[in-house]
Amino acid sequence: MRLGTPPLHARTDRRQSLRLVALVATLLVALASAAPTALAFSSRQDPLAYQPALDEGPLGPGRQAYRERRDPQRALESYQLFKRAVAEDPTDHVALWHLAMSCYYLGQRVFDTPEERKRVFSEGHRLAETAAKRDPNCAPCHMLAGVNQALWGQEMGIFRVLSGLPNVKHHLRKSTELDPTFAGASALRVRSQIAKVLPRWLGGGKKKARRYLRRAIEIAPYEPLNYQFLAKLLLKQFGDREGALRVAKQGLTLPMPGPEFVESVDAVRRLNGLVAQLEKK
8 A cells, every 4th residue: 555545445435425425516406496486376276376365364465575576676575574474473374384485585586695595594494394383284384394494405515405305305295295286396396306316225316306207297287397397307317309309399388477477487488498409409
């Protein structure tokens, strides 16, 4: 052994550590890209559509501001309005998950600094966890608890992601069981991104990721994001250009989402770009 060369077991441990860091770094990106969309138009109930029980009560002004969240100022107003509703009744799990939803959006689309994002994702996670404890059968509560925790972990570092992953996966499974259509099958999209980067021995794999996305399209065929995610997976992980093009074109046959569905509208733009890219070659 040359002087200064680490023992074989030390080199093996180092390689394993490096692979783990690379895996978690990939997972961080996947979780960020798969975070929940706007509460997309559901086959059961359109959560952003006018609902007298919600829109004529304390949550009404916040819900309207959230529909207009493309404007960052309105996104901030929705947060403040939902916060006021929670202050009026801290036991209301519906108000809690609305505020957690607003936290998610601010962290993803509005706030610029790591400290702001850490704070708001941590708040969103805490709120949604509380909501899920108050109503264990609340699909939005579990969805937002899992995703806010994942995004908070992303801001904190790889070990927070690893330690929090079992809880994130628990909440996503629970949300899927309770209402798989929620947020346009958002829980299945996030689960697919996690499966895509985890090895099979950790419960992942690209085939499992594909199954999740095909299931998402089955139960939420109206959501452009499901087609965008599947087309990208087929292209990048399977090298299936024809399949990716077919799925992307299928997504573009859907009715155009309304402007309140910010992420869904952006998905249509990305699908158009993907089709243009694939048809050139």
